[in-house]
Amino acid sequence: MLAKLFSGDFPRSRVLAALLLVILFSLACAPFLTTGARMLNVAATICIFIVLAASYDLLLGYTGIVSFAHTMFYGIGAYGVGLALNSIAANWWAVFAGVIAALLLSLALALVIGLFSLRVKAIFFAMITLAVASAFAVLASQLSDFTGGEDGRSFTVPEILHPDFRLFDAEVFGRVIDGKLITYYLVFCSALVLFLLMLRIVNSPFGRVLQAIRENDFRAEALGYRTAIYRTIGNCLAALIATLAGALMTLWLRYVGPATFLSFEVMTDVLLIVVIGGMGTLYGAVIGATLLILAQNYLHALMGQTSAALSGIPWLSMLFHPDRWLLWLGVLFVLSVYFFPSGIVGRLRRSARPA
Amino acid sequence: MSEALLTLKGVHTHIGQYHILQGIDLVVPKNGLMVLLGRNGAGKTTTLRTIMGLWHASQGTVNFAGRDITHSATPDISCAGIAYVPENMGIFADLTVRENLFLAARNVKKAGEMDTARLEWIFGFFPALRKFWGQPAGTLSGGQKQMLAIARAIVEPRKLLLVDEPTKGLAPAIVRSLIDAFLELKTTETTILLVEQNFNFVKSLGDSVAVIDDGRMVHTGTMAELSGDMDLQQKLLGLALEHQY
Numbered sequence: 373m374l375a376k377l378f379s380g381d382f383p384r385s386r387v388l389a390a391l392l393l394v395i396l397f398s399l400a401c402a403p404f405l406t407t408g409a410r411m412l413n414v415a416a417t418i419c420i421f422i423v424l425a426a427s428y429d430l431l432l433g434y435t436g437i438v439s440f441a442h443t444m445f446y447g448i449g450a451y452g453v454g455l456a457l458n459s460i461a462a463n464w465w466a467v468f469a470g471v472i473a474a475l476l477l478s479l480a481l482a483l484v485i486g487l488f489s490l491r492v493k494a495i496f497f498a499m500i501t502l503a504v505a506s507a508f509a510v511l512a513s514q515l516s517d518f519t520g521g522e523d524g525r526s527f528t529v530p531e532i533l534h535p536d537f538r539l540f541d542a543e544v545f546g547r548v549i550d551g552k553l554i555t556y557y558l559v560f561c562s563a564l565v566l567f568l569l570m571l572r573i574v575n576s577p578f579g580r581v582l583q584a585i586r587e588n589d590f591r592a593e594a595l596g597y598r599t600a601i602y603r604t605i606g607n608c609l610a611a612l613i614a615t616l617a618g619a620l621m622t623l624w625l626r627y628v629g630p631a632t633f634l635s636f637e638v639m640t641d642v643l644l645i646v647v648i649g650g651m652g653t654l655y656g657a658v659i660g661a662t663l664l665i666l667a668q669n670y671l672h673a674l675m676g677q678t679s680a681a682l683s684g685i686p687w688l689s690m691l692f693h694p695d696r697w698l699l700w701l702g703v704l705f706v707l708s709v710y711f712f713p714s715g716i717v718g719r720l721r722r723s724a725r726p727a
Numbered sequence: 728m729s730e731a732l733l734t735l736k737g738v739h740t741h742i743g744q745y746h747i748l749q750g751i752d753l754v755v756p757k758n759g760l761m762v763l764l765g766r767n768g769a770g771k772t773t774t775l776r777t778i779m780g781l782w783h784a785s786q787g788t789v790n791f792a793g794r795d796i797t798h799s800a801t802p803d804i805s806c807a808g809i810a811y812v813p814e815n816m817g818i819f820a821d822l823t824v825r826e827n828l829f830l831a832a833r834n835v836k837k838a839g840e841m842d843t844a845r846l847e848w849i850f851g852f853f854p855a856l857r858k859f860w861g862q863p864a865g866t867l868s869g870g871q872k873q874m875l876a877i878a879r880a881i882v883e884p885r886k887l888l889l890v891d892e893p894t895k896g897l898a899p900a901i902v903r904s905l906i907d908a909f910l911e912l913k914t915t916e917t918t919i920l921l922v923e924q925n926f927n928f929v930k931s932l933g934d935s936v937a938v939i940d941d942g943r944m945v946h947t948g949t950m951a952e953l954s955g956d957m958d959l960q961q962k963l964l965g966l967a968l969e970h971q972y
Contacts, residue, residue: 590801597802
């Protein structure tokens with residue numbers, strides 16, 4: 373049963389398994405463990421970035437494709453749902469129509485990009501994805517009548533997801549079951565299902581072929597696999613899942629805009645998550661996303677406290693001033709890439725394997 | 728000589744600006760083992776890669792089992808029944824031995840459904856594969872990787888097996904087990920085209936032999952003829968072989 377759920381791909385390290393359980397438990401119970409809206413926002417962001425980074429790992433880690441268009445698909449999902457809710461009506465039909473339209477657009481774009489450029493060298497594919505993604509980002513901010521331009525669009529979500537909605541009058545475990553909480557569980561459950569689905573994909577025979585292509589595409593060809601087709605399917609799958617992640621994020625934020633969904637920073641965040649967590653293993657996305665999102669949200673506060681504690685020492689307190697938090701985030705990245713070249717999961721798994 | 732399985736006619740192959748094969752004519756008869764000999768850089772590997780479609784011939788034709796495959800794509804050539812064991816073996820290091828073999832078993836949908844009788848047959852001459860079944864292939868030794876590379880090519884019956892210098896850098900004991908494996912393979916329906924520099928290794932194995940030099944065929948004949956004629960060996964294979972006797 374468990375093997376079927378995990379598709380036979382277990383963490384293979386006690387520390388990793390424990391970490392994953394802690395993360396799963398925290399995310400599952402996040403609304404009851406905390407009361408702050410900010411913490412719940414962090415938890416939802418982690419859920420979505422796990423899916424986004426894991427789908428990127430399908431490309432980078434499993435197939436060895438470098439793509440810069442992943443945020444574009446994420447943005448398509450967000451804009452699809454956001455604009456549908458904004459222009460049609462705040463109901464589930466609009467969400468549904470938005471998701472379907474976004475998925476179709478993503479599929480078409482991924483297919484076209486894939487068929488045109490996955491046959492050629494990896495660097496050309498990377499360049500083309502970069503060009504298409506930049507064009508899409510410009511388009512989204514320029515078509516301001518439709519997309520809201522740089523400001524983006526805020527919209528109303530279906531009533532059950534609305535913060536004012538109350539499922540019960542009474543509190544459950546000291547928490548009002550409101551629309552925000554229902555949205556959180558929609559995000560959490562969707563993320564979990566998508567993650568398990570990806571685990572199934574990478575451990576299927578199809579996933580093995582992707583890995584074979586990553587390791588040696590000439591050999592994969594000589595074994596009779598049309599690598600261009602497998603690469604294109606992988607690209608499409610990753611794009612579709614990123615689209616769904618974007619749709620979830622926009623439902624959570626009740627907002628869609630280019631800075632949140634299409635900016636290059638989102639892309640670098642995803643890259644960092646995959647590299648720090650560990651390429652070629654979906655669990656890497658879980659660890660990486662949790663670490664990065666926590667660091668982005670709490671490093672600032674942590675440093676404020678440290679700086680206050682060190683206020684007697686002028687030079688050190690300057691160094692730990694909250695305004696320097698990006699510097700420390702950078703230092704953390706450099707150190708983690710230096711000490712864990714195969715990512716945190718790769719490192720944990722290696723120390724777990726008997727020498 | 729029995730009917731031809733693979734025929735190369737006047738094949739020229741260019742790699743970038745280099746004209747590597749300059750009109751190769753080669754007939755690989757059905758069944759049995761043919762050895763392709765030649766100095767370093769003579770064009771042996773390029774011949775195999777041209778057959779496999781990894782390089783395309785600029786002139787001439789490659790005909791396999793009655794089909795023109797000169798311009799076919801590599802996956803099609805593979806599906807037509809040619810398996811290729813390249814010199815660098817090209818195993819998938821991060822995947823396990825089992826997964827490597829499963830990828831090569833194209834007619835099998837699930838890893839659990841691989842032909843166990845055939846696997847047992849392969850384990851018979853490559854027992855190390857059974858031992859390291861669940862291990863990442865990257866952790867195997869050089870000889871074991873070579874065994875895996877060959878096993879991958881024969882996990883399903885193929886019409887033609889192209890093997891590029893399997894003994895390179897291997898210990899004598901492993902070379903002997905490779906000889907046993909090839910002798911066993913010869914009893915099956917598979918035709919083998921073996922590229923080798925180690926004449927001692929192929930002397931006992933080959934049925935027929937072709938010698939290539941500077942991108943051209945300089946000799947074809949039976950192995951018995953070549954191994955019995957020291958002068959011919961001297962002439963074709965040069966001083967490089969001297970110390971091996």
